[in-house]
Structure formats: C-alpha cells, structure tokens
Amino acid sequence: MTDAQETAADSSLRTTGGGPPDDVETAPIPLLEPRDGVPPVIADEETLAATIAAFAAGTGPVAVDAERASGYRYGQRAYLVQLRREGAGTALIDPVACPDLSGLGEAIGGTEWVLHAATQDLPCLREIGMVPSRIFDTELAGRLAGFPRVGLGAMVESVLGFVLEKGHSAVDWSTRPLPDPWLRYAALDVELLVDLRDALEKELDRQGKLEWAREEFDAIASAPPAPPRKDPWRRTSGMHKVRRRRQMAAVRELWTARDRVAQRRDVSPGKVLSDGAIVEAALALPPNVHALAGLTGFGHRMGRRQLEQWQAAVDRAKALPDSELPQPGQAVSGPPPPRSWADRDPAAAARLSAARAAVSALAEQLHMPQENLITPDTVRRVCWEPPARVDAESVAAALAGHGARQWQISQVTPVLVEALA
DSSP, rough: OOOOHHHHHHHHTTOOOTTSSSSSSOOOOEEEETTTOOOOOOOOOOOHHHHHHHHHOOOOOOOOOOEEEETTTSSSSSSEEEEEEEEEEEEEETTTSSSSOHHHHHHSTTTTEEESSSHHHHHHHHHHTTOOOOEEEEEHHHHHHSSSSSSSHHHIIIIEEEEEEETTSOOOOSSSSOOHHHHHHHHHHHHHHHHHHHHHHHHHHHTTOOOHHHOOOOOHHHOOOOOSSSSGGOOOGGGGGOHHHHHHHHHHHHHHHHHHHHHHHHOOOOHHSOOOHHHHHHHHHOOSSSHTTSSOOOTTTSOHHHHHHHHHHHOOOHSSOOOGGGOOOOOOOOOOGGGGGGOOOHHHHHHHHHHHHHHHHHHHHHHOHHHHHSSSHHHHHHSOOOSSSOSSSHHHHHHHHTTTTHHHHHHHHHHHHHHOO
C-alpha cells in the first residue's frame, strides 16, 4: 500500500456508524492504478497452475470477485475471476479458457474469502469449482454496521477514502480480448477489498455486532444452491396486465420459446424478444403473422421466420384444452398477502401491525436495515400463525423454525413477544 493509501486507510478506522471520519476532513483520493500494475489475464493451464501455487503459499484472507455478462449472454456464468492475496498479488483469470478452477478453489478453500455482495458471485463461482468454507461479505458488513450506501465504490470511499472508477460495471464481459481499461477496473475491484474487510471488522467489533456478522457470513457460506425457480415465466415484466388463463398460456409458450432460442444462441433472452412484446402478443392473441407484425415489439426489423416461430407459440396456447391452461395464481406456502389480512383475520392484521412497528423501531435503534434484522417474510409467518402460547421460548422456537439466526432471535424475540401478546 502506498503512503497515501495507508494514511487514508488509517483515518477510516475512526468512522462511526458508516459516516465519514469524525476528526479528519480529507478529499477522497482517486484510485487509478493497482499498486502492482494490471496483471496479464491467465488463460492457460500452465500459468493457472503457477497462480494456484502462489495463492496457496500466500497469507491472510483472499479477495475474490467475478464479472458476468448479464444482459448480454444467457445465464449468469463468470467471464472473469479476480483474486488478490498478500504474498500472491492480484490474479485475473479467464474462466472461459480455464473452465475448471476446482484446483484453485481447493488451494484456498480453507481460507476466508472476502467478497462484496457474496450471494451474487457465489453461484457463478460454484459452477467453475470455487466453493468457500468461510467468507466475509463487505456489503453485508456495511449494512449491519449502518452505512447508508453499501455499494463497493461508496464503501471504499466512505471507509478507506478512495474513489473507484465504476464505469465498466455493466459492460459485456464475454468480449475477447478484454480491453485494458476493463482489466484495470477489474483489478481495482479487489485492490482494497481486504483493507475494507479489516476496517469493517473493527467497526463491527466496536458496535458489538461482529459475532452477528459472523453468523450471517456462515449462513451464506453453508447455504445450498438455490433450487430452480418454479414457473419462471410468471416473472415476465408486465405480467400483472394478463388476466385470462388463455393469455397466461400464451405468455408461457412465448417465454419458453424465447428461452430455447436464447440458450441456443447464448444471448440474453431480452435480446431475443422483450418482455413487453411477450405481454403484447399474449393480450392480443393475434390470429396470424400479419396481425402479430403490427404489435409493439414485432416490427419491420423482425424477419418472417422469426415472426412465424412467435405466432406458432401463440397458436399453441390458443389450441390448448381448458384443462391444460395455467391457473391464475401460483400455489404458495405461507400466509396470504398482508393487504387481505384485515378482512380474513383482523386479529392477525393487528399482530402484524404491532410487530412491524416494533421491529422497525428496533432496527432503527440498532442502526441497520429492518430486513437485515429479521426478514419481513419471517415476521409475517409468525404473526399469521403464532405459537399457541406466546412466550419467549415459543417465539424463539418459531423464529428458528423459519431460519432466523441466533443473534436475530435474541434481538427480536422480546419485541415480538410483546407485539404478539
């Protein structure tokens, strides 16, 4: 770390509750170059092996980040993996050229990984064989510590006093070769991640929240992969306009056809056909290709063959027997939407109102977002079906049954007992 970097990092340790340093008024320093320069991209097995050895021999936590091509490619695979560790420096790895990084994952698997917004990167890292046993999530740490802005750039600026250039966050990372400015941006993303971790650990410890954060990090690291989403077509943007079951079937057929095309071409589904166009066609149920071409999203740039495949999807929906049409709503477990509680169960509505107010006040007192103190879904479930006998033991057991961590249970149980009573 340069002298300027050390000065800024030292001053950051005087921050309280996510604000600027109490006794230091310094302008943030633009961070333009990695301290060791931008390393070459690792794209062959021989260089990868040397990198694995270097990171295995390094010391301390490992900063880890991954870049995807959301909005450009199908799925959420990683197109660049960045790492930094004391004694090993920074590595930029091309997971397209080196698709199996399980050797690297094993070499650093027992080490703490430092990630920002870990739940975003862990799925794509898992796909290439990188699974941590311990993590430190700097975004989540910022939330628990009460920082008002928890993006990486905002955190680095407010905690460490540096400005990160964020202009390449939404570029197409599947581009090859990757431009030098993008690689510089990627290297800088892990440049200060361990420094940020160390400062946040001290701040969480000062606030008495460090063990809470560790429970959260352990829960993320040990969580199994998310199961496939049921009926993903129901999440089509604008779906609320679609009321009739035949129209819903058209959305399903169009969404499924689009997904097959997007997967085959390895492009984002939105680049094949927009959600808005799917909804337009479902609402209109056009009788033929000519009518389909007149709808928004199916303009003159779309070829006859494309129009025919979308019309075929609409025709399939129109030909389905009533017994095979989708039902209006998804079968969901748990309580109904809260807006219906007052009519269906006024006592439950009163419990929920009291519980929300109590949890909100406690979250404000603890200087953290309400959803990090306890998930709104957990509060709803406990209020809809409270324990038969409301006391600290039964409420704590109910919270644990819904997946609450021990620190959340100890904080929330007293206020929920009062609200439920």
